[in-house]
Amino acid sequence: MAAEIALNFQKTFVGRASITAQLRCALDPPSVTILFGPSGSGKTTILRCLAGLEQPEEGTISVGEELWFDAANRVTVPPQARRLGYMAQDYALFPNYTVEGNIAYGLTGLSAQEKKARVDEVLHLLQIESMAQQNPTQLSGGQQQRVALARAIARRPRLLLLDEPLSALDTPMRARLCKDLRTLLTQLAIPSVVVTHDWTEALVLGDHMAVIDNGRMLQTGTPQDVFSRPINAEVAHVVGIETVVQGTITEVRDELATVQIGTVTVTALASPHFGPDVFVCLRAEDVTLELTGSADTSARNHLKGTVQTIISLGALVQVTLDCGFLLTALITQSALRELNLRLGSAIRAAFKAGAVHLIPRR
Amino acid sequence: MNWTAIGVTCQLASLTSIALLVIGLPIAYWLAYSTWRWKFLIESIVALPLVLPPTVLGFYILVAIGPHSPIGHFYTHIVGHPLPFSFQGLLLASILYSLPFAVQPFAAAFEQVDRKLIEASWTLGLSKLTTFFKLILPLSTAGLITGVVLSFAHTLGEFGVVLMVGGNIEGVTRTVSIEIYDNVQALDYTAAAKTSAFLLVVSYGVLLLVYAVNRRVWSIWPQK
Numbered sequence: 238m239a240a241e242i243a244l245n246f247q248k249t250f251v252g253r254a255s256i257t258a259q260l261r262c263a264l265d266p267p268s269v270t271i272l273f274g275p276s277g278s279g280k281t282t283i284l285r286c287l288a289g290l291e292q293p294e295e296g297t298i299s300v301g302e303e304l305w306f307d308a309a310n311r312v313t314v315p316p317q318a319r320r321l322g323y324m325a326q327d328y329a330l331f332p333n334y335t336v337e338g339n340i341a342y343g344l345t346g347l348s349a350q351e352k353k354a355r356v357d358e359v360l361h362l363l364q365i366e367s368m369a370q371q372n373p374t375q376l377s378g379g380q381q382q383r384v385a386l387a388r389a390i391a392r393r394p395r396l397l398l399l400d401e402p403l404s405a406l407d408t409p410m411r412a413r414l415c416k417d418l419r420t421l422l423t424q425l426a427i428p429s430v431v432v433t434h435d436w437t438e439a440l441v442l443g444d445h446m447a448v449i450d451n452g453r454m455l456q457t458g459t460p461q462d463v464f465s466r467p468i469n470a471e472v473a474h475v476v477g478i479e480t481v482v483q484g485t486i487t488e489v490r491d492e493l494a495t496v497q498i499g500t501v502t503v504t505a506l507a508s509p510h511f512g513p514d515v516f517v518c519l520r521a522e523d524v525t526l527e528l529t530g531s532a533d534t535s536a537r538n539h540l541k542g543t544v545q546t547i548i549s550l551g552a553l554v555q556v557t558l559d560c561g562f563l564l565t566a567l568i569t570q571s572a573l574r575e576l577n578l579r580l581g582s583a584i585r586a587a588f589k590a591g592a593v594h595l596i597p598r599r
Numbered sequence: 600m601n602w603t604a605i606g607v608t609c610q611l612a613s614l615t616s617i618a619l620l621v622i623g624l625p626i627a628y629w630l631a632y633s634t635w636r637w638k639f640l641i642e643s644i645v646a647l648p649l650v651l652p653p654t655v656l657g658f659y660i661l662v663a664i665g666p667h668s669p670i671g672h673f674y675t676h677i678v679g680h681p682l683p684f685s686f687q688g689l690l691l692a693s694i695l696y697s698l699p700f701a702v703q704p705f706a707a708a709f710e711q712v713d714r715k716l717i718e719a720s721w722t723l724g725l726s727k728l729t730t731f732f733k734l735i736l737p738l739s740t741a742g743l744i745t746g747v748v749l750s751f752a753h754t755l756g757e758f759g760v761v762l763m764v765g766g767n768i769e770g771v772t773r774t775v776s777i778e779i780y781d782n783v784q785a786l787d788y789t790a791a792a793k794t795s796a797f798l799l800v801v802s803y804g805v806l807l808l809v810y811a812v813n814r815r816v817w818s819i820w821p822q823k
Contacts, residue, residue, distance in 0.1 A: 288718075288722055289721075289722075290718050290721070290722070315721070316718070316721045316722045317721055317722075317724050317725065317726055318724075319722075320724070321722045322722075323718075323719070323722035325715050325718070325719060327715065329713070329715040329716050329718070329719040331716060331719070331720075331734060332738070333734070333737045333738055342720070342723055342725075342733070343720075343723030343724050343725065345724060345725065345729075388723070392723065392724060
């Protein structure tokens with residue numbers, strides 16, 4: 238058997254749509270798999286089944302050589318025996334232990350000396366040495382998150398499961414901690430499964446991702462592929478972002494960044510904190526189409542291109558252009574007629590600098 | 600005041616509380632965490648002493664441990680004397696009579712421990728038993744104190760069950776509440792007043808402790 242995490246199961250809660258999971262991801266090299274979907278889609282349940290906190294009715298779960306769950310043969314490995322690092326959404330720190338006590342909690346079977354060394358190691362790794370003697374209730378959300386991560390990794394788990402690791406934090410802090418988390422996960426080299434509903438987190442953290450909605454896995458692939466090439470309208474709707482391309486920031490001036498994407502450049506709002514390599518993300522409804530000869534508008538970006546695909550979505554039409562990279566726009570049926578668009582038509586796309594989302598890329 | 604009766608009563612109440620701490624914890628754990636659909640059957644049995652007249656409970660216990668029952672016969676065979684009208688018999692009856700006063704606060708405290716904390720403990724590799732001692736118990740101390748103190752206080756004042764099962768044997772089964780009854784029967788109101796005042800003060804003190812620990816009104820059945 239190949240070294241991989243293999244999920245193939247079904248779980249039903251009474252009165253709810255059943256949740257079907259089919260996923261394989263390689264354990265070597267260690268990678269980060271994102272379970273992406275809106276709330277109520279079933280992604281947390283899949284993670285809990287992987288942790289052994291819920292039992293599916295049917296199917297199997299295996300990690301590497303170990304069979305963790307097999308409904309047909311009544312195999313259920315309890316969470317205690319799965320060697321996991323599991324982090325719940327609200328961190329679930331033990332209020333009756335200090336930060337140090339929380340981290341040392343799962344380090345059973347180690348000598349006092351080894352335990353101390355391991356606690357110090359993770360305290361240092363997450364830069365929370367100064368909080369060691371504090372009670373978790375005294376800490377801020379970001380600090381609690383670090384303690385919860387420290388506790389989860391202290392046992393050197395073979396699999397790390399993170400449920401919405403950043404959702405309990407406020408937005409400005411989230412972007413920074415998201416990057417920190419990615420750095421940490423790369424450094425740890427532990428296979429990880431992360432649940433999120435935030436596409437920026439999925440792009441920053443993930444190597445692979447599965448899009449989940451209504452209990453079904455709709456598409457799997459690298460985050461960039463899934464976001465930029467959703468297999469159907471349903472996925473496009475769930476992920477909510479249509480254009481994701483790799484670019485490099487070449488210049489920052491007056492808080493505007495010039496980003497090189499292949500042979501073309503676009504202007505975006507500059508964001509401090511990250512290096513030149515970025516994902517350039519655009520929502521289709523933020524892109525307008527205009528005839529090549531028309532006068533410039535207030536939009537910073539005007540790109541010439543040719544129409545590659547036209548997909549009707551009822552009242553709206555999704556048009557994909559090749560303008561050096563593939564760019565998706567969402568326009569009305571009447572706009573389509575007025576612009577007289579056909580496959581191969583030359584057209585100009587316009588979008589504001591503020592509509593361009595830059596996400597740091599490793 | 601009859602210090603012998605007070606001694607017997609305190610001994611009975613202490614032993615009952617300790618026994619209920621040992622017996623009550625696993626029952627409360629099961630009641631708090633079991634997902635068995637017929638759980639309410641057991642919940643109702645545990646709560647029965649709250650509503651049953653003590654004489655009814657006492658009667659059934661007396662029959663159950665009497666020399667004609669298998670339990671009573673077996674006990675007499677092993678120990679050499681029958682269970683009814685002995686301190687041991689009285690202790691058994693007190694444990695059953697005060698069961699809900701210990702189990703319900705325990706179960707309520709366990710139910711208030713966040714499920715996510717318990718799951719976090721499991722995923723960190725700790726067994727259910729270790730999780731119970733390292734996490735659930737320390738987070739339930741207020742409920743534990745409440746249960747122990749209430750069963751102590753409840754045993755102090757029990758009357759009907761004691762009379763049915765223990766009888767009225769000086770130095771063995773004569774408790775404070777029976778002492779008061781005897782005093783009144785003998786028209787010795789001075790002695791009855793003294794003993795009553797003593798019981799009142801002790802009971803009030805014990806409840807003060809419960810409320811001070813909990814800082815909220817104690818309710819009989821676990822709050823969901």
